Amino acid sequence: MTKSPENDRKDGQPAMHRPPIVSPQAWEAARQQLLVKEKAQMRAHDALAAERRRMPWMAVEQAYAFAGPTGMVSLLDLFEGRRQLIIYRAFFEPGVFGWPEHACRGCSLGADQVAHLAHLNARDTTLAYASRAPQADIARLKARMGWKMPWYTIIDSFDADFGVAEWHGHNVFIHDGDRIFRTYFINSRGDEAMGTIWSYLDATPLGRQETWEDSPEGYPQSPPYKWWNWHNNYAAEASPDQKWVEVSDAGEAAFRNRDAGAKA
The missing domain is CATH 1.10.20 (Histone, subunit A)
Incomplete structure (x- = not known):
């Protein structure tokens, strides 16, 4: 009796039970059947993003400060003149595994998948990273790893106040003049999907700002x-x-x- 390749394992692991092998017609039929569920999931995702755009806002009352490449900056400065801001708390500091050569492996994996930020900036949105490491170490790490996002040093209670003192997460903000509001927060497994322009915009209060979206009246759309x-x-x-x-x-x-x- 001839053994099939999946049963001829030499590493001591259980045999992999592969799906059935079918004709092109049967494969396409199976794909179309699954596509119905995928479309439903996509529409549910769009509906959830629409609900997120209707979340209440929380006023940021404290004047938070950060150390940046050119000196001290405020939370409002991190917006870089744009209306929306997403801040990812990355763990790079003494006591974190990898220090001082590397940031946290999970945070580094996330940084590696960040898309080109020009597209996000074109939608009036800024992405920034923040850690407790000094700026000299952050600059060295960014140069070594090829990362381009703005990256600031937390010097006050920002991480504790916004749920990222002990674990990573994305906090989303919007400003109206000098007033800043927290609009959303993503952490744990929700962080795994972050990195594309669309995942960032879908987390913001203004969304992708496209005409097909279900957004409150008066929101910018094109x-x-x-x-x-x-x-x-x-x-x-x-x-x-x-x-x-x-x-x-x-x-x-x-x-x-x-x-x-x-x-x-």
Whole structure:
């Protein structure tokens, strides 16, 4: 009797029970069946993000300060002139495994998957990291690991006050003039999915700011795709290129028709 490859294990581990091997037609049928559930999950995600945009805001009353590359800065300074701010508390400090050569392995994995921030900035949103390590150590770590996000030193009770003294997490803020509000908080396994432009924007009070979203009246919105750009070209273009408008219009129509077909 000839053994199948999955049963011929030489490492002492139990044999892997693989799924059935089927024809292309049967495989496509199985994919379509699963796609129905995936579409439902995506719509549930969109509905949850819409609910998140309606969360109450908490006023930040204390004047928090941070050490930055050029000196002391306030929490409002961390917005860098944009309306929204996401702060990730990364563990890089004495006593953390890896110090002083490395930050926490989990926080470092998260930092490795952060997308190019120009796209997030184009939606009036800033991402910043914060740790208790001195700025000299943070600069050395960023250079060694190739990380580009702004990274500040916590010097007061910010981490304790916002639930990240003992564990990592993303705190989301918005400001109205000089007034700052906390709008959301993600930690534990919720942090695992963070890193894409969409995961960050979906956590913010203004969302992706696209016309298809269910947002409260008066929230900033623009057509999907139109604002997308090369990461080094946002400053050069005040409005989308006409050719890109034509391409994105066609893509938007195709996806709209496909989504309508899935609902039928």
